[in-house]
Amino acid sequence: MGGASTIGELGPMTSARNRASSSEDAKSSRSNREQETKMRESILSRLSKRKVSDSDDDTTEQRFSIQPKDAQKAKEDRYREKERERRKGRDHRDDRRAGREIDARPSNRDPRGKNERSDRDGKGHEHRHHSHHHKHDRTSDREKEKHRKRDERNKDRHRQSRTTSPEDDRTQKSPLKKARQYDAPEDAKLFDRVLDPNYKSKQQEVLVVEDVEMSPVEILDEKEEKEITEFTIDSPAGPKKYSKFESDPESDHEEEKKVHTIKDSDDDDVVEVHDDPLHSDYDEDESDDDKYSKTPEDREWEEMTETELRLHKEAMKKRQVVRQKALIAQLPVFYPGLMGCRNIDEYECVNRVDEGTFGVVYRGKDKRTDEIVALKRLKMEKEREGFPITALREINMLLKAGNHPNIVNVKEILLGSNMDKIYMAMEFVEHDMKSLLDTMSRRNKRFSIGEQKTLMRQLLSGIEHMHKLWILHRDLKTSNLLMSHTGVLKIADFGLAREYGDPLRKFTSIVVTLWYRSPELLLGTRLYSTPVDMWSIGCIMAELILLKPLFPGQGETEQIKKIFMELGTPTESIWPGVSELERWKTLTFEKYPYNQLRKKFLAGRLLNDTGFKLLNGLLTLDPKNRVSASQALDHEWFEEEPHPVPPEEFPTFPAKSEQNKAPPPAAKPKQPENRMAHVDPETAKLLKQFEVRPEQVKPGGFSLKFDPTRF
Numbered sequence: 001m002g003g004a005s006t007i008g009e010l011g012p013m014t015s016a017r018n019r020a021s022s023s024e025d026a027k028s029s030r031s032n033r034e035q036e037t038k039m040r041e042s043i044l045s046r047l048s049k050r051k052v053s054d055s056d057d058d059t060t061e062q063r064f065s066i067q068p069k070d071a072q073k074a075k076e077d078r079y080r081e082k083e084r085e086r087r088k089g090r091d092h093r094d095d096r097r098a099g100r101e102i103d104a105r106p107s108n109r110d111p112r113g114k115n116e117r118s119d120r121d122g123k124g125h126e127h128r129h130h131s132h133h134h135k136h137d138r139t140s141d142r143e144k145e146k147h148r149k150r151d152e153r154n155k156d157r158h159r160q161s162r163t164t165s166p167e168d169d170r171t172q173k174s175p176l177k178k179a180r181q182y183d184a185p186e187d188a189k190l191f192d193r194v195l196d197p198n199y200k201s202k203q204q205e206v207l208v209v210e211d212v213e214m215s216p217v218e219i220l221d222e223k224e225e226k227e228i229t230e231f232t233i234d235s236p237a238g239p240k241k242y243s244k245f246e247s248d249p250e251s252d253h254e255e256e257k258k259v260h261t262i263k264d265s266d267d268d269d270v271v272e273v274h275d276d277p278l279h280s281d282y283d284e285d286e287s288d289d290d291k292y293s294k295t296p297e298d299r300e301w302e303e304m305t306e307t308e309l310r311l312h313k314e315a316m317k318k319r320q321v322v323r324q325k326a327l328i329a330q331l332p333v334f335y336p337g338l339m340g341c342r343n344i345d346e347y348e349c350v351n352r353v354d355e356g357t358f359g360v361v362y363r364g365k366d367k368r369t370d371e372i373v374a375l376k377r378l379k380m381e382k383e384r385e386g387f388p389i390t391a392l393r394e395i396n397m398l399l400k401a402g403n404h405p406n407i408v409n410v411k412e413i414l415l416g417s418n419m420d421k422i423y424m425a426m427e428f429v430e431h432d433m434k435s436l437l438d439t440m441s442r443r444n445k446r447f448s449i450g451e452q453k454t455l456m457r458q459l460l461s462g463i464e465h466m467h468k469l470w471i472l473h474r475d476l477k478t479s480n481l482l483m484s485h486t487g488v489l490k491i492a493d494f495g496l497a498r499e500y501g502d503p504l505r506k507f508t509s510i511v512v513t514l515w516y517r518s519p520e521l522l523l524g525t526r527l528y529s530t531p532v533d534m535w536s537i538g539c540i541m542a543e544l545i546l547l548k549p550l551f552p553g554q555g556e557t558e559q560i561k562k563i564f565m566e567l568g569t570p571t572e573s574i575w576p577g578v579s580e581l582e583r584w585k586t587l588t589f590e591k592y593p594y595n596q597l598r599k600k601f602l603a604g605r606l607l608n609d610t611g612f613k614l615l616n617g618l619l620t621l622d623p624k625n626r627v628s629a630s631q632a633l634d635h636e637w638f639e640e641e642p643h644p645v646p647p648e649e650f651p652t653f654p655a656k657s658e659q660n661k662a663p664p665p666a667a668k669p670k671q672p673e674n675r676m677a678h679v680d681p682e683t684a685k686l687l688k689q690f691e692v693r694p695e696q697v698k699p700g701g702f703s704l705k706f707d708p709t710r711f
């Protein structure tokens with residue numbers, strides 16, 4: 001049972017193995033066949049490319065008429081033929097040479113000479129010679145002259161390089177011997193003939209119809225030669241002689257160069273000289289520059305002489321420098337990431353502009369370009385653990401969004417005397433809106449409706465740009481809106497700006513200066529988005545018209561009370577979800593009647609109904625129903641009369657930042673040391689660095705009130 005079972009077990013196994021092996025055999029023979037077919041196809045396609053390029057060559061045409069099944073027979077015939085030729089030996093070749101010497105004259109001057117010779121040789125391929133000579137005639141005289149000279153040079157060099165040994169003397173004299181020096185494999189020679197349409201001009205006796213070599217041996221040889229050729233092309237010092245086997249149609253030009261020499265001289269000697277790696281055309285033509293213009297392969301380094309090594313390394317260094325220069329030339333004018341930050345010494349301090357919660361702002365002048373900039377010193381002193389995140393955010397957000405006409409542009413980041421002083425150089429904008437409104441209020445002046453519309457449109461446009469970039473400003477207020485002499489409004493102070501996303505992430509609700517803070521923030525929401533900025537814009541719009549803050553609360557509770565008093569206390573129907581907000585639950589609010597705001601704008605007809613609709617849209621309690629920047633920009637208020645005035649028609653105002661101008665350097669009195677006595681050491685150091693007197697840096701006529709609830 002055991003035996004039976006063994007047989008029974010082995011039987012199927014053996015037969016399975018047999019099946020497997022027979023199927024493997026079948027597979028391998030099939031794969032061989034497939035491989036052979038592929039090779040055939042590859043050769044045929046390659047030859048067909050030559051066919052296209054040499055379509056005037058009837059010999060080539062005939063090559064392709066040979067069917068693959070006849071290939072083996074044709075190959076055998078050719079080998080037999082070649083054996084016969086070999087037996088004919090030296091006498092036959094010497095005869096040919098003697099015949100050629102008689103007819104030796106420039107082929108382009110006597111195309112018939114070749115035909116006569118051809119007839120003497122009895123090969124009967126006159127039509128092919130005609131075709132060859134037609135091509136020959138087309139060759140430019142200059143080319144021929146060039147090749148002739150090159151042949152002569154080659155011959156000279158060859159003569160010079162020979163030794164005095166009798167053997168070499170004989171070699172030099174006998175073309176046959178020279179031909180034997182070139183010991184390319186016979187199969188390779190065959191392939192050379194097949195793939196080289198000009199071969200017929202080198203050796204007339206091979207002008208028999210050539211078939212396509214189908215044997216994998218030839219294909220393999222060709223592949224190997226091609227690999228060497230590829231190496232040769234890349235390598236400045238590579239073995240050039242193998243490039244004659246290059247069969248890529250694109251390399252025909254190079255191939256032709258060599259073949260021309262052969263054709264023109266029609267001398268076997270020259271063929272051999274050409275194939276000599278020491279006397280290759282490539283070597284001769286290649287200048288030192290070309291030779292060292294490429295970085296050698298790893299293996300090539302080992303074969304180099306010390307001089308070559310040195311020259312290669314020098315050339316590589318030069319190339320590196322050139323490349324680096326080219327790369328740097330493509331960079332923007334200033335690229336701190338690569339070039340590092342400049343020092344604040346590069347600027348001269350003109351005067352101090354203002355001090356905000358997060359930094360002092362100076363007016364500075366670039367010593368190189370005389371350009372006036374605003375230099376904001378980022379507050380660092382409280383930072384114990386590296387660069388403050390608020391400063392980083394401000395720089396980052398401004399760099400992202402700054403490419404807009406209504407957003408202040410950051411020029412560069414500068415380093416102070418040590419790492420805890422960082423400055424941001426921005427375009428200098430002459431006015432800030434808060435100071436302008438204060439001045440107007442005192443002078444009992446106000447912006448015209450057209451000017452109000454222009455300012456609002458610019459503000460909305462800058463904010464729309466930011467929101468499209470997923471950036472929330474979170475600190476919009478009149479003191480953070482700057483205005484140029486030419487009436488262009490610029491949003492500044494990105495100290496609280498943040499990128500937001502969808503879905504929303506929880507952020508702190510203690511953002512935005514209290515008077516401009518939205519009701520959802522005041523009620524403690526941590527999931528908020530662009531409507532917080534839109535609320536601030538509503539407050540700013542009202543302030544532009546009224547010339548005073550709309551909701552000047554003294555604390556968060558009073559702030560929210562003020563809002564509800566004007567707009568009405570919300571209910572779940574007005575603002576769905578309001579009762580879920582944290583502070584709504586902890587606070588009780590009086591029920592104020594719905595929207596009293598309109599009354600504020602009625603006196604003096606400060607805002608018409610259309611304008612009020614926009615204001616109402618911006619100051620909507622429910623953030624989901626608040627208008628967006630894009631919606632606001634499309635509002636009919638901007639379309640109706642009076643139209644927004646062009647910015648350049650804005651009146652000019654005295655800029656507070658220019659009121660503390662430092663005197664010109666020539667008139668500068670010598671600074672006595674004790675003038676700094678009442679200034680704190682940090683500021684004194686800074687003033688010294690900027691060469692500014694303490695009295696020059698006093699804030700101008702307008703000072704900002706700091707909101708203690710602001711973070």
Ligand SMILES: Nc1ncnc2c1ncn2[C@@H]1O[C@H](COP(=O)(O)OP(=O)(O)OP(=O)(O)O)[C@@H](O)[C@H]1O
Binds near residue numbers: 357
């Ligand atoms: N680019 C500028 N050109 C001219 N003046 C500027 C510029 N940037 C800021 N200022 C002035 O400096 C003041 C303070 O600047 P900024 O608001 O950036 O500082 P801050 O410390 O963030 O202030 P804030 O208390 O408003 O947060 C502004 O109100 C404005 O008067």
